[in-house]
Amino acid sequence: MKKSLSVTVLLDSATLPKDYDTSQEYKDEQSTEFHIIKTLKELGHTVSIIGIFDDVEPIIQNLKENRPDLVFNLTEQFRNIRWLDKNIAGLLELLDIPFTGAGAQGLFLSRDKAACKQILGTRKIGVPKFYILHLGKTVKVSKKAPYPLVVKPLMEDASDGISNSSIVKNMGELKARAEWVHDNWKQPAIAEEYIEGRELYVSIIGNKRLKVLPIRELYFGDTDNNGPVMATSRVKWNKKYRTKWNIKFDFSVLDKPVASRVARVCKKAYRLLYIQDYGRIDLRLTAKGKIYILEANSNPDLHHFDEVAKAAKKAGISYPELITRIINLALARYRTSH
Numbered sequence: 001m002k003k004s005l006s007v008t009v010l011l012d013s014a015t016l017p018k019d020y021d022t023s024q025e026y027k028d029e030q031s032t033e034f035h036i037i038k039t040l041k042e043l044g045h046t047v048s049i050i051g052i053f054d055d056v057e058p059i060i061q062n063l064k065e066n067r068p069d070l071v072f073n074l075t076e077q078f079r080n081i082r083w084l085d086k087n088i089a090g091l092l093e094l095l096d097i098p099f100t101g102a103g104a105q106g107l108f109l110s111r112d113k114a115a116c117k118q119i120l121g122t123r124k125i126g127v128p129k130f131y132i133l134h135l136g137k138t139v140k141v142s143k144k145a146p147y148p149l150v151v152k153p154l155m156e157d158a159s160d161g162i163s164n165s166s167i168v169k170n171m172g173e174l175k176a177r178a179e180w181v182h183d184n185w186k187q188p189a190i191a192e193e194y195i196e197g198r199e200l201y202v203s204i205i206g207n208k209r210l211k212v213l214p215i216r217e218l219y220f221g222d223t224d225n226n227g228p229v230m231a232t233s234r235v236k237w238n239k240k241y242r243t244k245w246n247i248k249f250d251f252s253v254l255d256k257p258v259a260s261r262v263a264r265v266c267k268k269a270y271r272l273l274y275i276q277d278y279g280r281i282d283l284r285l286t287a288k289g290k291i292y293i294l295e296a297n298s299n300p301d302l303h304h305f306d307e308v309a310k311a312a313k314k315a316g317i318s319y320p321e322l323i324t325r326i327i328n329l330a331l332a333r334y335r336t337s338h
């Protein structure tokens with residue numbers, strides 16, 4: 001029998017409409033939040049919404065008073081700072097309320113593009129060589145650095161701060177781009193060895209047992225004509241730009257042994273990085289068949305048009321089923337830890 005739960009959806013207030021009224025349904029029909037709230041209601045759950053921006057006290061008070069059965073955690077930042085996302089999960093851990101997705105540990109490890117590589121690299125998982133370029137320090141890397149390098153903000157996502165000029169070919173370009181990251185993103189930069197290869201997205205759901213969903217791929221059509229070779233911010237968010245350069249997101253076609261190897265490596269990374277309930281690993285597969293993990297995503301976007309939902313659908317898991325699975329995984333995880 002279907003059980004009705006009281007679910008509190010925690011979301012970033014920055015994503016709330018200005019005239020937002022909590023008694024009304026969340027209105028931006030394009031948003032992930034809208035779809036999740038709508039789906040939770042259709043599934044028969046009682047839904048309340050809390051927006052978070054820069055004040056934790058009302059959240060603590062609300063959750064203590066109302067004690068929902070579960071928090072659906074859609075927050076990705078605090079005070080516009082993305083790497084504080086772990087602290088919101090940390091707060092929920094302190095309040096001892098079950099919530100969906102990764103805890104503070106998992107959010108930290110997948111947020112920090114160097115920390116995750118440090119861990120994976122020591123466990124025989126392929127990762128690009130990298131250098132951390134700290135704020136306020138002279139930008140310098142070894143003379144033997146394997147150019148070209150990709151320079152990115154250390155702790156962002158959604159391809160923010162990543163454009164075609166993130167690829168640098170020498171020390172001068174590296175310095176300029178790292179300083180650009182420091183000035184614009186107020187955080188360290190990471191410079192990674194550029195890995196040439198097919199770009200794959202591997203969505204996984206589960207905790208004790210992991211299910212790897214059908215693998216997706218970003219196809220770059222025009223690399224011979226100096227077209228983009230990375231999922232830059234424009235590639236990710238601008239459909240016209242993708243059409244212009246013949247770039248598309250689709251399902252990957254891989255030989256079975258390769259697909260199994262990719263799945264195995266991604267499952268290992270998922271566990272090593274404390275991802276919970278659902279996650280997505282982004283990687284490159286070289287012409288020689290070597291796998292390099294570029295990054296791991298705890299709590300990846302659950303928009304019904306984004307990678308996880310599309311992969312789930314292909315596996316026969318509808319959007320409401322996906323949401324239900326995530327809820328059940330979160331609750332089961334909480335039960336076994338208490």
Ligand SMILES: Nc1ncnc2c1ncn2[C@@H]1O[C@H](COP(=O)(O)OP(=O)(O)O)[C@@H](O)[C@H]1O
Pocket residue numbers: 113128150152156157158159160162192193194195196199229230231232282284294295
């Ligand atoms: N070391 C690298 N080698 C090749 N491409 C890279 C590398 N790092 C990043 N990219 C490209 O940039 C995209 C975004 O980088 P990523 O680290 O995943 O940032 P985000 O967290 O914003 O998604 C990747 O999907 C890939 O296309």
Ligand SMILES: [Mg+2]
Pocket residue numbers: 158159282295
């Ligand atoms: Mg990525």
